[in-house]
Amino acid sequence: MAEKNMAGEKSGDKAGGSTAVMDAPAAASGQLLSVMPKRYVPWPEDSDKPRIWIGMGTCGTAAGAEALKTEILAWLKEHSLEAEVYPTGCVGMCHNEPLVDVQVKGRPRVSYKKVSSKNLAQILKEHLVDGAASKRAAFGQLVNPDEKQEPYEGIPNFHDEPFFKQQVKIVMQRCGVIDYWSIDDYLATGGYEGLKRAVTMPPDEIIDEVKKSGLRGRGGAGFPTGMKWRFARDAEGTPKYMVCNADEGDPGAFMDRAVLEGDPHSLLEGMIIGAFAVGAKYGYIYCRAEYPLAIKILTRALEQARERGFLGENILGTGFSYDIVIKEGAGAYVCGEEMALLNSIMGERGMPVIKPPFPATRGVWGKPTNINNVETFANIAEIVKNGGDWYAKWGSATTKGTKTFALTGKVKRPGLVEVPAGTTIRALVEEIGGGMTLKKVGFKAAQFGGPSGGCLPEQFMETGIDYESLNTGGAIMGSGGVVVMDEYNCMVDTARFFMEFTVDESCGKCTPCRDGTALMLQILERITHGEGQLEDIPKLEQISGFTKANSLCGLGQVAPNPVLTTLRYFKDEVVEHIVDKKCRAHSCDELIEYVVMEDKCTTCGLCKPPCPTDALEWEKKQVAFINHETCIRCKACVMACPFMAIK
Amino acid sequence: MSAKTESQNKVLDFTRAIEIAESEFGSKGPVIRVLQAIQAEYGFIPPEFLPEMADILEVPLARIFGALTFYSQFYTSPRGKYVVKVCVGTACHVQGSKDILERMKTELQVGAGETTEDMMFTLEPVACIGSCGLAPLCLINTETAASVTPAKMAEKVHAIREREATTVAEE
Numbered sequence: 143m144a145e146k147n148m149a150g151e152k153s154g155d156k157a158g159g160s161t162a163v164m165d166a167p168a169a170a171s172g173q174l175l176s177v178m179p180k181r182y183v184p185w186p187e188d189s190d191k192p193r194i195w196i197g198m199g200t201c202g203t204a205a206g207a208e209a210l211k212t213e214i215l216a217w218l219k220e221h222s223l224e225a226e227v228y229p230t231g232c233v234g235m236c237h238n239e240p241l242v243d244v245q246v247k248g249r250p251r252v253s254y255k256k257v258s259s260k261n262l263a264q265i266l267k268e269h270l271v272d273g274a275a276s277k278r279a280a281f282g283q284l285v286n287p288d289e290k291q292e293p294y295e296g297i298p299n300f301h302d303e304p305f306f307k308q309q310v311k312i313v314m315q316r317c318g319v320i321d322y323w324s325i326d327d328y329l330a331t332g333g334y335e336g337l338k339r340a341v342t343m344p345p346d347e348i349i350d351e352v353k354k355s356g357l358r359g360r361g362g363a364g365f366p367t368g369m370k371w372r373f374a375r376d377a378e379g380t381p382k383y384m385v386c387n388a389d390e391g392d393p394g395a396f397m398d399r400a401v402l403e404g405d406p407h408s409l410l411e412g413m414i415i416g417a418f419a420v421g422a423k424y425g426y427i428y429c430r431a432e433y434p435l436a437i438k439i440l441t442r443a444l445e446q447a448r449e450r451g452f453l454g455e456n457i458l459g460t461g462f463s464y465d466i467v468i469k470e471g472a473g474a475y476v477c478g479e480e481m482a483l484l485n486s487i488m489g490e491r492g493m494p495v496i497k498p499p500f501p502a503t504r505g506v507w508g509k510p511t512n513i514n515n516v517e518t519f520a521n522i523a524e525i526v527k528n529g530g531d532w533y534a535k536w537g538s539a540t541t542k543g544t545k546t547f548a549l550t551g552k553v554k555r556p557g558l559v560e561v562p563a564g565t566t567i568r569a570l571v572e573e574i575g576g577g578m579t580l581k582k583v584g585f586k587a588a589q590f591g592g593p594s595g596g597c598l599p600e601q602f603m604e605t606g607i608d609y610e611s612l613n614t615g616g617a618i619m620g621s622g623g624v625v626v627m628d629e630y631n632c633m634v635d636t637a638r639f640f641m642e643f644t645v646d647e648s649c650g651k652c653t654p655c656r657d658g659t660a661l662m663l664q665i666l667e668r669i670t671h672g673e674g675q676l677e678d679i680p681k682l683e684q685i686s687g688f689t690k691a692n693s694l695c696g697l698g699q700v701a702p703n704p705v706l707t708t709l710r711y712f713k714d715e716v717v718e719h720i721v722d723k724k725c726r727a728h729s730c731d732e733l734i735e736y737v738v739m740e741d742k743c744t745t746c747g748l749c750k751p752p753c754p755t756d757a758l759e760w761e762k763k764q765v766a767f768i769n770h771e772t773c774i775r776c777k778a779c780v781m782a783c784p785f786m787a788i789k
Numbered sequence: 790m791s792a793k794t795e796s797q798n799k800v801l802d803f804t805r806a807i808e809i810a811e812s813e814f815g816s817k818g819p820v821i822r823v824l825q826a827i828q829a830e831y832g833f834i835p836p837e838f839l840p841e842m843a844d845i846l847e848v849p850l851a852r853i854f855g856a857l858t859f860y861s862q863f864y865t866s867p868r869g870k871y872v873v874k875v876c877v878g879t880a881c882h883v884q885g886s887k888d889i890l891e892r893m894k895t896e897l898q899v900g901a902g903e904t905t906e907d908m909m910f911t912l913e914p915v916a917c918i919g920s921c922g923l924a925p926l927c928l929i930n931t932e933t934a935a936s937v938t939p940a941k942m943a944e945k946v947h948a949i950r951e952r953e954a955t956t957v958a959e960e
Contacts, residue, residue, distance in 0.1 A: 204933035236922020385813035393878030393917035410907040431862050432918060472821055473862035475916070489818030490852070491859040507817065550880035557922050589879065623921075625879045637884050643916060649859075777888070781940070 178524075180301055181315045181331045182251070182286035190247050192270055197241035197318060198229035198404045198698045200435055201396075205239035206258070213259055217266050225270070231404020233318025234558035235305060236550075238281060241318070244269045250291045253300055255281040292670035305555050305574055310536060310544050311398070313520040314560045317404030322439050325446040328407040334452055336523030340415045341460045343526075348414070348419040349375060352522065354530025356542030357476050361387055361478070361515030362591065362620040363696065364541070364609040370512060373502035374420040377510035384413055384422035385506065387483055388429040388436070391475040392592030393643065394623035397546040398516035400558050401437035402429065405520070406595070407441035409467070412519030413454060415526055417464040420512055425466040431473060440468055475593075475647035479695045480513045480647065493649045494695035516619070517546055538564030541608035545619070551589075551626035552579045564606035567598065571626055583628045587711070590618025593640040593647075594700035596707030597633060616707040618700060632729035633712040634719050638666035640704040648697065655698025657691030662705055670730040674720035682709060685728050728789065731775050738766045742787035749788060805830050806838050810845040820856045821844055824863055833864040869904045869911035870951055873897070873942075874928040878917030881925040889925060890914055892939035898945055908947070909953060 183193075194214060198207045211227065218225055230374030235241065238255035242265070245251035252275045254265050261279050268276040275283065275294040282300030285293050300306065311317075320327035328334070339346055374382060386409065390398040401409060413425055429437055444466055447453035455463045469487050476482045477492040484506045486492035505511020521543060525533045535543045541563035549568065550556045554576035561570065567588055571577070578585055587597035590607075596617030598605075605611050609619050627636065642664040649678050650656045662685050665678050686702030693699045700721045709716060718724050725733040738749075743765045757772035768779070768788070780788045809826045813819040823842065828834050834857060843850040857863050875890045890912075894900060896911050904911040921928060923935035927942055934945065 200918070200933075201923055201935075204918075204920045204923055204935045206935075236920070240925065277825055390919065391916070393882075394880045394921055396917075396919035396921055399919040432915070470825065471862075472825065472856075472860035474860050474865060486821065487818065489820040489822065489856070491855050493859075548921060550924060551883050556880075556924075592879070623879065625883055631883050636883075639879070646916075 161533050167775055178310050178315070179311055180284070180657070181310075181319045182284060182288070183249060183320055183327055184286070184330050185245075185289055189226070191226050192244065192246045193251075194225050194227045194245075195230045195243040195251075196227065196320070197231070197233065197239060198322075199232035199318075200399060200433070201232055201236050202240050203435070207240045209259070210242065210257060210262065210339075211578045213262055214266070217263060221266075223270055228321035229323065230320060231317045231322050232400040232558060232686055233404075234314060234400070234560075235281070235555070237555045241281070242276075243284075244383070246270065246273070248290065248292060248666075250283040250285040250293055252283045252297060252735040253281045254279045254295065261375035276653075286400070290564045301605070302659055304576065305557070305559075307568060308565065308574055309560050310562050311545050311560050312524050312533075312544050313401060313408075313517050314558065315405070315524075316408065317400050317558075320405065322404055322406065323442060325407060325443070325450060328405070332527070333407055334411055334523075336417075336525075336527040337411050337452060338458065340418055340526045341458050341462065345375065345419045345421065348415065348526060351530040352525060355521075355525045356530070357518065357521055357525060357533065358541065358609065359515060360517035360521075360545065360622070362392075362618060364619060367514060367518055370502065370514070371416065371420050374422070374510055374512035379508075379510050380502075381423035381509060382421055383506050383509055383511040384417040384420060384425040385484070385487070386413055386425070386427040386519055387478065387480065387513050387515045388427050388433075389471050389478045389483060390430060390433075390516070390621060391478045391647075392621045392623050394550055394589075394592055394625050395548045395621040397548055397558055397622055399433050399436055400546075401520050402433065403439050403517050404434075406440050408448065408520045408523060409440075409516055410443060410447050412452065412514075412522035413466060414447075414457065414464055415512065416512065416519065417520050418457075418462055422512065423464060425464060426468045426469050426487050426506070427466060428471060428477070428487055430471040430477075437468060437470060442466070455562050474649070475643075476649045476695070476697055482695070483513065484511065491649070493532070493651050494697075496694065517622075529762070536562040538606055538608040538611075540610050545607070545622055547607075547622045547624045549575050549624050549626070551624075552583070552628040552631070553577065554579055555671055566604050566606055568603040570607070570624065571603075575626065578626070578628055580628065583625065583630055586625045586629050586631060587633065589617075589625040589627060589636065589704075590623070591618035591700075591703070592623045593643045594618060594697070594703050595623070596703045597627065597636060597687050597711065598707070599711045616703060616710055618703065630727050630729065632670075632725050632727035633708045633715050634666065634725075634729070635670055635729050637708040638663065638670050641666055644697070644701045648701075652692075652694040652698065654689045654692035655694065655701065658685050658693070658698070661685050661700050662689075662702065666705070668714065670725075670732070672719070672723045672730070672733050674716075676720055678720065679709060679713070679716060722740045734775055735770055736766060736773060736775065736777075736780060736788055738770050739787050739789060740765050742785050744785055744787070746784075748784065749779040749782050752782045754778065801831065801835055803835075803838055803841065806835075807841065807845065810842050814846055819883075820848060820853055821860075824857060825854075826861060831886050833867050836865050866904070867908065869909050870953075871909060871929055872911045872913060873946070874913045874915045874918070874944075876916075876918050876924070877914045878921065878924075880921035881917075884925045886925040889927065889937060889942055890941050892943055893946070896943050909950070 240383045242257045243253045265276045265279050280297045283297045284300045349371045357367045358364040474492045479494050481494045482492040501511040537543050543648045544560050545563050546560040587599050598615050644659045645663050648655045668674050689702050747760050755772045757769045760766040806827050813823050856905045877886050899912050901914050
């Protein structure tokens with residue numbers, strides 16, 4: 143199924159993908175397009191100055207973008223050149239950070255990867271002075287079909303690169319493209335057109351379009367968004383609230399951060415349309431405090447939206463009013479659960495409560511409240527603009543549209559990827575992710591859905607990813623984190639790791655979650671320490687079942703998933719830990735016996751001095767030897783060996 | 790360390806804290822907001838101020854204490870000049886963040902969440918900073934160190950120690 147969609151996307155690419163194609167008439171005339179055009183920032187009419195974009199999302203900055211900016215400005219000054227320098231969000235290529243894009247008038251924008259102070263001057267000189275693009279450092283060029291641009295020779299097309307080729311960007315369409323401080327860039331790339339259309343529609347019709355699109359909650363549970371909006375619209379009581387859950391707490395997931403930082407107005411537009419549809423007057427964005435840059439960018443975006451009349455009183459002159467306040471979280475994973483989140487907004491401990499009543503009838507301050515996740519909202523404007531059927535063209539039978547995945551772990555090209563639902567795990571890991579980092583160390587599992595997800599082994603490679611297929615496998619979609627693991631990752635330790643996280647983050651209100659997770663952690667720790675017993679396996683299964691069935695909120699109900707998938711697919715490994723006291727991944731410290739590989743040891747002796755217990759025995763011109771009686775498995779020798787001869 | 794903490798707290802002037810609390814009196818759900826503002830002002834939340842805060846806001850002390858201890862981003866004691874955050878999220882975990890945390894513990898001679906006696910470093914494991922493509926990563930205050938190894942982080946800590954030692958010597 144995914145392949146069929148992919149083919150549609152490819153032919154769409156060839157068709158040109160100009161912004162004009164997707165504007166309103168297409169949906170209105172009933173002609174459905176399975177084309178999502180690429181976004182380009184149009185060249186400003188009144189300027190000839192070259193433009194430079196620096197990837198300055200959190201990850202770009204982590205990779206050193208701030209220093210690069212200083213250097214770029216200094217270089218420009220030194221060469222008496224003028225250029226516009228913009229910050230932009232994450233385009234998704236974490237593996238190529240820091241990224242710098244350069245464009246001169248009449249030529250395509252060229253994206254440079256892994257820019258450093260070593261090659262920066264060369265790139266700028268070739269591009270801005272010599273009038274050619276630096277082939278060696280270029281990742282690709284973005285040729286805007288709407289403008290007359292003379293492409294550079296020998297530089298690949300950005301969107302044809304393997305990392306991007308299969309991607310369909312709806313949520314991430316502007317991330318890494320536009321200046322994240324600029325509402326004008328947003329407007330120039332089709333922004334707020336969805337809202338303009340929405341305010342001419344009867345609210346019920348908007349909800350019907352969202353229903354038709356098949357959009358389901360991207361926060362993880364996958365509840366149909368249109369239905370949720372219907373409940374909120376039909377609920378009695380005023381004022382109503384439209385709230386965004388931006389408490390992206392799953393370790394290993396960062397797509398919401400990318401949208402918040404890279405395209406904040408797409409979230410606002412989605413929220414405003416939603417508020418109009420359900421009749422909400424106020425809104426909150428609950429954003430985790432770990433995302434300071436996102437909060438800064440959002441704050442500015444809210445001001446801009448108010449200035450331009452998209453937010454606040456009498457929006458677009460329609461008499462409809464809606465305003466949004468940002469609420470900063472204070473660090474609690476459980477606040478991603480909707481009732482906990484609402485309690486936290488109200489200044490209390492973020493604890494879930496028994497449902498019903500659901501937030502749609504009794505939410506924040508006791509009023510009807512609708513909560514959606516960032517990625518869900520970011521889809522709304524395009525759905526309203528192009529129609530629900532347009533969106534439903536993508537995806538699998540049960541999961542429509544696209545899903546953004548944070549692909550990390552042992553793949554060559556980690557990053558954020560947005561693909562139609564139903565894309566196979568193999569396509570994600572091998573074609574987009576470029577395969578495993580280490581050639582000789584094979585794929586072991588893909589972990590979906592964060593701490594409450596599960597690890598799917600090799601046999602699932604051809605499975606199309608959607609809510610149902612992941613559930614069948616024992617994992618969940620969650621927020622879309624995919625951590626790829628290889629043979630060096632121990633599955634028992636992975637289960638233990640997630641359980642440790644859940645124990646930390648369980649709010650403690652209900653016994654099954656609070657005690658069930660703690661008991662499971664105890665058992666898992668015992669096993670990784672080599673003290674496990676075979677009875678532990680049925681015990682784990684029993685506690686898992688109990689915790690799943692009886693926990694109050696989503697956190698506890700899915701917390702046993704990592705344990706259950708480990709037992710289901712990697713039982714051999716668990717048994718090996720218990721019976722043979724062996725960890726095949728060499729990850730569980732207490733089950734490792736380090737040995738020197740004779741064929742690799744050069745007898746250099748570098749491993750001897752770091753050994754704190756003199757367990758490492760070495761004489762000149764002799765292969766080193768490790769005494770297991772005194773070895774404390776501190777790994778000092780492993781780290782010291784330049785030939786990787788100790789394993 | 791506790792003696793030092795107490796003596797530091799004693800000299801604290803609560804004028805600003807009182808102003809913050811008073812400005813939020815009567816507002817909807819003020820507890821978290823006031824705690825955040827006090828922490829932004831003082832760097833931590835002095836527990837001895839809480840009874841006064843409860844009086845001003847007319848909120849039971851238990852509710853304030855409940856919220857304070859519930860969230861991981863509230864601190865009740867002063868923190869080091871440099872906060873070393875080691876990300877232990879999933880992506881960092883599979884790339885070996887455990888070794889980094891262990892190395893930092895021995896390097897700084899503190900446990901997770903603790904501050905060194907000279908008030909120079911606080912070691913804090915955090916769950917996911919959201920830059921998983923660059924795992925494993927650490928934060929020293931606001932500066933991010935991407936794709937680090939235990940040795941690289943140890944170097945960074947040494948460099949800070951040396952820099953601090955020289956500035957003290959110069960003074």
